Amino acid sequence: MTLTDRVALVTGASSGLGQEISEQLIEAGATVYGLARSEDRLQALQDAHGDAFVPCPADVRDQEAVEAVFEQIKSDAGRLDILVNNAGLGRFGPVDEMPVDDWDVQHDTNLRGLYICTRTAVPIMRAQNEETGFGGHIVNVASIAGLIGNPNISAYNATKFGVRGFSQALMKEVRDAGIRVSCLYPGSIETEFFDRAGVDMTDNPLRAKDVAATVMHVVQAPENHLISEVVLRPLRPRG
């Protein structure tokens, strides 16, 4: 799919992988609606990219706020070609010590937020398929933690395994409506994720720009070509 004049919504656009995906989509000719809570960072991206980046300050846990963003996209752009469900966070610790709030915030953001965005995007894409024969593309950012469980990341594992199951089901549910669903499973990426989680990053993480380049490859594939799952790992994780 060519990205010229396409319209994308990227959640978690204010930093890390979401910012890099947004900037690469803009570079390829798309208009990006960037959803996150940090208004100042979103504004800085608009200052850098002009009308190609539209700040959408919102919390993915807030259904009404998310739906208002979709209404804005419908009235401004009249279409939505790509949804990148990227917003997420990690809170780590032993199951018997981790606060229940840490479980909740990860499920509400990584899984429920992704579901809210997806359920709002699907009717728009179904209608586009009726008009043009191609509905759009939903890209879900899971994690290698969606494939492999490890000690002290149980809640994060549970959300990302959930993203995997949801993505597989969704892919089969909407592909005949011309909507592609892709799920990514990256290993560690050099972003603010680890600082925010309060843990050390691995020695040799993936670079956000390289993971974003994979997203670009996935969304730019020919329309009849569905790359449903991609696993990404650094070559030498210990450096």
Ligand SMILES: NC(=O)c1ccc[n+]([C@@H]2O[C@H](COP(=O)([O-])OP(=O)(O)OC[C@H]3O[C@@H](n4cnc5c(N)ncnc54)[C@H](OP(=O)(O)O)[C@@H]3O)[C@@H](O)[C@H]2O)c1
């Ligand atoms: N870094 C890694 O090693 C790694 C590996 C595999 C997968 N991932 C996944 O990659 C995705 C992006 O993470 P990252 O590494 O780029 O980390 P990051 O730099 O911390 O970025 C996280 C993004 O999510 C947004 N976000 C968090 N909570 C939100 C909420 N309630 N509502 C709206 N936006 C929210 C943040 O924006 P605001 O704070 O401005 O709201 C920020 O833009 C996440 O889903 C993460 O699980 C990361």
